[in-house]
Amino acid sequence: MKQLIESIARTIPKEAQNNHLIKRQDIYIPYCEIGVTCLTKDISQINTFYETILKFIDIGVTDIYEIATVMGIEFKLLKEVIVDMVDKQYLVTSENKVLMTPKGKQSLESRKVVTIRKRNISQIIVNMITGEIEEKDNVQYTNALWEELCLNEEQIITKDFLDKHYANINEIYQKNQIEYNVFNTNYLSRELYKILDIAYNQLIYKKEELLIFKNNETNSFEFRITGDIAECYLNCFYNQIRDIVSPGLENFFERDWNFSKQNKKQFVTDTTDEERAKEVVKELYGSEIITDELIKKFTQERALIGESEISTYFSHQQEMEYEGIIISCKRLRKLLNKGIISSINQIQNKKIIISYDANEYKIEEFLNKNFSELIRQKKIMLIKNDDITENIICFYPNVYICFKEIVENIFERPFTIVNGKIEFEEEVIKEKMDETIAEKTISFELPKKKGKDESQFPRSSSNQRYHNKKGKQKK
Numbered sequence: 001m002k003q004l005i006e007s008i009a010r011t012i013p014k015e016a017q018n019n020h021l022i023k024r025q026d027i028y029i030p031y032c033e034i035g036v037t038c039l040t041k042d043i044s045q046i047n048t049f050y051e052t053i054l055k056f057i058d059i060g061v062t063d064i065y066e067i068a069t070v071m072g073i074e075f076k077l078l079k080e081v082i083v084d085m086v087d088k089q090y091l092v093t094s095e096n097k098v099l100m101t102p103k104g105k106q107s108l109e110s111r112k113v114v115t116i117r118k119r120n121i122s123q124i125i126v127n128m129i130t131g132e133i134e135e136k137d138n139v140q141y142t143n144a145l146w147e148e149l150c151l152n153e154e155q156i157i158t159k160d161f162l163d164k165h166y167a168n169i170n171e172i173y174q175k176n177q178i179e180y181n182v183f184n185t186n187y188l189s190r191e192l193y194k195i196l197d198i199a200y201n202q203l204i205y206k207k208e209e210l211l212i213f214k215n216n217e218t219n220s221f222e223f224r225i226t227g228d229i230a231e232c233y234l235n236c237f238y239n240q241i242r243d244i245v246s247p248g249l250e251n252f253f254e255r256d257w258n259f260s261k262q263n264k265k266q267f268v269t270d271t272t273d274e275e276r277a278k279e280v281v282k283e284l285y286g287s288e289i290i291t292d293e294l295i296k297k298f299t300q301e302r303a304l305i306g307e308s309e310i311s312t313y314f315s316h317q318q319e320m321e322y323e324g325i326i327i328s329c330k331r332l333r334k335l336l337n338k339g340i341i342s343s344i345n346q347i348q349n350k351k352i353i354i355s356y357d358a359n360e361y362k363i364e365e366f367l368n369k370n371f372s373e374l375i376r377q378k379k380i381m382l383i384k385n386d387d388i389t390e391n392i393i394c395f396y397p398n399v400y401i402c403f404k405e406i407v408e409n410i411f412e413r414p415f416t417i418v419n420g421k422i423e424f425e426e427e428v429i430k431e432k433m434d435e436t437i438a439e440k441t442i443s444f445e446l447p448k449k450k451g452k453d454e455s456q457f458p459r460s461s462s463n464q465r466y467h468n469k470k471g472k473q474k475k
Contacts, residue, residue: 002290004316005298008309009284019213019222020278022408023417024308025252027225028144028205029233030128030153033136035120035199036162036169042115043189046107050085053078054108057091057100064096120199121173121192128153128203130232131161133168135175141204145338150205150248151236162195169195208233212417214408221410242411253413259331260414263407273421276302299424304403307418310335313399314343317350322395324444326433328355330388331405333366334416341370347379351444355383378447383440391420396437396444400429 013021046054056067068078082098085091090104100108107113123136129151144150155161162169170192206227213222225233240246245253254260280298284305287294304310317325325347329335332354336344344352352374356363367375367382374380393401403420423429436442 001295001299001319004312004319005284005290005295007316008305008312009287009290011308012281012285012305013211013224013226014285018217019215021211021306022214023210023212023415024306025149025210025212027208027210027233027237028142028148028150028248029208029227030151031139031141031204031206032126032128032153032155032157033122033141033202033204034124034126034157034162035122035201036124037118037120037196037199039193039196040117040119040121040173041191041193042117044113044115046111046113049081050090051108051111053081053085053098054090054100054104057098057104058108062097062099064093064098067098116193118196121169121176122199123176124169124172125204126155126157128155129236130229131155131165133165133172135172139206141206144205147251149210149251151233152240152246152248153203154236157198157201159195159197162198166192166195210237221408245413252415254407254416259405259416260407263405263416273301273303276300277305281305301423301425301428302421304401304418304420304422307403307420309422310393310401310403310418311337311339311343313393313395313401314340317343317347317395320395320398322350322398324351324353324396326353326355326392326394326396326436326442328385328388328436329391329393330357330360331391332356332360332363334405335391336366336370345371345374349446351379351381351446353381353383353440353442355385355388355440357388358384358386381442394429394433396433397426397429399424400432 052071053067056062056070061067061070064078064082065075068075071078082091082093085104086093088103089101090107091098092101093099125134125136125139125141126132127134131154173192174190208228209226211224211226213224214220215222223234223237225237228234237249241249241252276297280294280302283294283297313320325344327335354367356367358364371380375382391403391405393399393403400423401420402423403418405416406419407414407416409415423432
């Protein structure tokens with residue numbers, strides 16, 4: 001339980017004065033990974049071998065045989081080097097004589113070589129909201145599903161855009177260039193020379209969190225987005241959601257209008273429960289040490305510390321000595337986000353009972369898709385229920401959560417938040433759940449696995465006689 005509490009403490013945001021947190025939701029910031037076709041300029045010290053040959057030519061020794069003799073190397077080897085220098089336009093040859101080109105003379109004087117190469121460089125990503133260019137390894141990126149909350153791209157990537165950010169791209173190229181040596185060449189500098197085109201582009205996302213606070217006195221809302229410098233993301237969010245809602249933000253609002261009408265009434269938790277939750281939040285915020293006293297306060301009956309607390313119990317379920325999990329929810333698809341689904345699929349040696357509303361849209365297809373292996377192994381018990389009146393999650397008999405979705409309105413459209421309360425007292429939880437367990441004939445016992453001897457290697461009667469015989473011999 002201590003690690004679970006530490007996990008919650010690490011993610012508790014600071015609440016604004018007179019405001020309290022009512023909703024937390026992942027929001028995805030679009031980035032574009034790009035490859036750039038360009039010319040690069042490599043400046044290096046001239047190769048010592050090249051420099052020696054150029055010096056001989058500079059003092060009038062132009063015969064290849066004579067240069068080979070003076071340098072004490074085979075003519076065949078020197079000829080290969082001469083051919084290479086001709087290719088690089090340092091020399092020209094005529095009847096075993098070599099002459100220095102202007103490029104060769106300049107290289108000898110400066111002792112530097114400038115080489116222009118065509119390359120494709122990668123590891124560059126563009127923040128599609130701010131237009132900032134970053135190194136790919138500096139951003140933890142992911143893919144976003146269609147139902148996720150995503151900001152729409154505000155930037156358009158063109159060659160002109162890249163030219164304007166030449167300095168940033170050059171900085172990334174210089175940092176990530178691969179050093180190599182040819183004939184012991186020492187590079188003094190390697191830099192971007194000219195951007196030619198976009199080689200490829202791919203949309204990726206960085207996950208942040210949208211925090212919604214409410215002031216009950218003024219009935220107003222305050223929004224924040226983590227990782228938001230100068231509120232660029234927040235301004236973009238307002239612009240994309242206020243009037244004509246962008247497709248990536250449609251999922252912020254409640255689409256089930258019937259549900260919205262039925263759940264406008266506020267779901268009120270006991271004032272005592274809310275005060276206990278606020279006290280725990282106050283002590284958890286910034287806590288480096290989770291004391292026994294704080295654990296005791298945390299595990300008292302109280303209101304939920306935001307809906308994200310539900311996900312934390314699933315991700316830290318191994319810290320609780322529970323018998324099994326009971327989930328009963330009218331809108332299961334809304335509850336089971338990909339984090340909870342992933343946690344459930346990792347549960348070992350525990351039975352999961354899920355009671356679902358058969359009228360929920362494609363719910364059985366959803367369950368089969370996400371829990372096919374657990375269903376095959378009979379580790380999940382599915383119960384069809386047409387009369388779910390309250391949503392519960394129970395890590396029986398250690399943690400009991402009862403919650404309800406309620407509807408708030410913003411920008412003249414409804415969105416849902418989760419209110420609920422949580423119980424940790426074992427006897428109280430058993431009293432709440434035992435009637436349901438008996439009524440639904442719920443069992444937390446997992447199907448027994450057959451042993452190897454029984455299922456794969458059945459003992460034959462001849463083997464039995466053999467062992468009996470051996471037993472007699474020992475006597």
